[in-house]
Amino acid sequence: MKYTNPNATYLTTFTGNQDDAVLSKKVAQAEINAGADIIFTMLNNARIGVTEANRESGTYQIGNVRDYYADAPDVYIGSAISDAGQTVYTAIKDLTERKWKAGVVVKIGASNTDAVRLALSPTVSKEIEDTMLELSKKSLMEKLKFP
Template sequence: MHLPEWTRTALAVATVSPLLLGSAGIMASDDSLDVAMLIPGEIDDNGFMEAGYEGLLQIESELGATITYRDRVPPESQALEQALAALAAEGPDLIIAHGGQNAEAVLAVADDYPDVQFSVTQGGVTADNVSSYEVLQEESAWLAGAAAGLMTESNVVGHISGIRVTPGLKGRGGFYHGLMHTNPEAEFLTIFAGDQDDTELARRVTDAEAEAGADLIFTMLNAGRQGAIEAMQARGDVHQFGNVREWHEEYPDVFVGSAVADVSMAGFLAAKAMQDGSWQPGEIVSIGLENPDAVRLSLAPSVSAEVRERVATLTEDIAAGRIEVHTDYEGPEFVVE
């Protein structure tokens, strides 16, 4: 669903009239839940930001809430704080700040609006009127790394992301530890290239990691992922694991799997808790592999039964606590000249 252009706001309009706040669908009744969302990116990025927006639409359709949002806000402190303040000034029941890059901005603004509740998705921060809801994408990323360790033929596995935010760092760390669990001799190439949405940058970095020997690459990108897809289609000898949603049905020639982490559920569950009275400030709610609708490793039909069976066993081990998913990484970073 795409809304009229005037509903989509950026830094340039971060402090304009509240009439420019976006909304979708039929407005709910006066006593319904009022939810606003800050999206530091674009709602049609085929990735993390779009998933958050879809969660907001679910809040409207399933909870009957009134919704507003701001997207295209640069992930910079001043811009995020201004956008949050503009949303909070309208007095919604709940503001969902979608993405860990909003965490510090929420903490800076929340004190000024004590009657508004804030939830950060993938943020891990709390305060008197702040909670966090986290879909544990590092768990599906760990499984993707484990599968990559079993499947690589070159014994070189890559990872590409854009900006160094906490969820991305945790996902990278999870993938690395999964890789080391099944193939401790594999070489790991990892880079945060600086932009989630730059297709040309993603294409160039993909080619560089492929030239360095990687035959499987885990991409944690948004709109920039298209550049990685096109680079792999042109080469034909490199494949990728995607993230956030399933990709192999759309691009069967490129994707061998996807570390699914349906981050739309984080915002939805926060709003649902607000509606039913169970929302609490000062808590971090985690959603992991025990909820396969939210977190799982999806594998393409071409993946062998042997790999599938191993991944199924590892999934059970993580969910049961027999394997701890570590998210640290202190190894070398890949550099593109």
């Protein structure tokens, strides 16, 4: 993150196919060859290709939607968890409590830790975990701006 490392380089790639593991491995290898040491993935079946590239190169991955650490503890240092079920739960709760209103958009985000949270590998240091928690709080209070 540029906030903690202004010299960090960010690479972004969209493969156009979330299920092609061979393609995702090639893309991950290219990013690793370009200097990436952590890859954040938003893939379906293609995730295994990135995991193989990480394992072969000794680099890391951050998963999404659920905690992937148990799948590959040597590769996953964290997961950005997004529990879409919270949207259904909130809608049903609002309906049963007669708070639901047609045409009203209810945003569920990082302030709701049941819906959005970060799971970290036990190998992540306490110092890094504390820094991430501090940055998360600053972000929620809008004291940290993202371009």
